[in-house]
Amino acid sequence: MSNPVFFAPAGSLDQVEPAGLVTVDGAEARHAVTVKRLSPGEGVDLVDEQGTRVIGEVESSDSGELVVRALKIVREPSPSPRLILVQALAKGDRDEQAIESATELGIDGVIPWQSDRSIVRWRGDRAVKALAKWRSVVRAATKQSRRARTPEVEDVLDSAGLARRIAQGGAAFILHEDAATSLASQLGDVAALEGDVLLIVGPEGGISPAEVAAFEAAGARMALLGPHVLRSSSAGPAALVVASTVLGRW
Known part of the structure; x- marks a missing residue:
């Protein structure tokens, strides 16, 4: 099964490298923790809505913050046409x-x-x-x-x-x-x-x-x-x- 997807803040994925950490807060973090109940070690994807996808796993989570460790970064090109x-x-x-x-x-x-x-x-x-x-x-x-x-x-x-x-x-x-x-x-x-x-x-x-x-x-x-x-x-x-x-x- 594919990982659940959460939106990362604009620009937050631009400089991410494998093994790097990305922090998501606000409504996305609350949804991940309280609705999806994600816990450390579970797989998750972060996307910037512009074609960048970080495939990672949860490093830590609480009601106000989700921290994800990047395993792979994928840059999806804009389709043409x-x-x-x-x-x-x-x-x-x-x-x-x-x-x-x-x-x-x-x-x-x-x-x-x-x-x-x-x-x-x-x-x-x-x-x-x-x-x-x-x-x-x-x-x-x-x-x-x-x-x-x-x-x-x-x-x-x-x-x-x-x-x-x-x-x-x-x-x-x-x-x-x-x-x-x-x-x-x-x-x-x-x-x-x-x-x-x-x-x-x-x-x-x-x-x-x-x-x-x-x-x-x-x-x-x-x-x-x-x-x-x-x-x-x-x-x-x-x-x-x-x-x-x-x-x-x-």
Whole structure:
């Protein structure tokens, strides 16, 4: 079984060497000691959320501090191309389900999308709280899945903003039931791409024709995910599985 993962303070792993000690305090230490009940000699991983992982064992622990002795340091490179889930805001927390599962499956970034047909609307204070909630969901899923790198959750975009994001380069795929060719067959063209690969998932009511036209004009392609119509909560994770397989991540 893999070691449990805890987040180390920013910068605390930069200079760690094998046999060195790393101290974690605060909420992470309390979780390790009071919830996980880790004791000296048990295995544990510390990550900085930027790709550095210290594989170690507990040296000492109490309610306010966890001290870990490093056994091995792993620097995980940033993946290229990055896979980015563009998730339309959806009702019933289905959008949060999507980003949670996508994080567990290996997504590299998330863009909240206020689409024309999204029933949920992020405005004012609600937008600030909702974005913070998405980032919290992604961070918790990063820890649960024992990842060393937390996906970035970008600021929410409307459809015009998403079209501009698509036009910046990389590749973008509109997951759409009317597409003529599969996502898998089109992904082979981007295996050597250094930019981002955007996987665009619409809301419950679908992506409007005007949005499809704008995104295609910016450089996106329509892609068929499979023979069935998926919910907004499952389409993104399913697309990520396909992309991870075709691009050789899995």
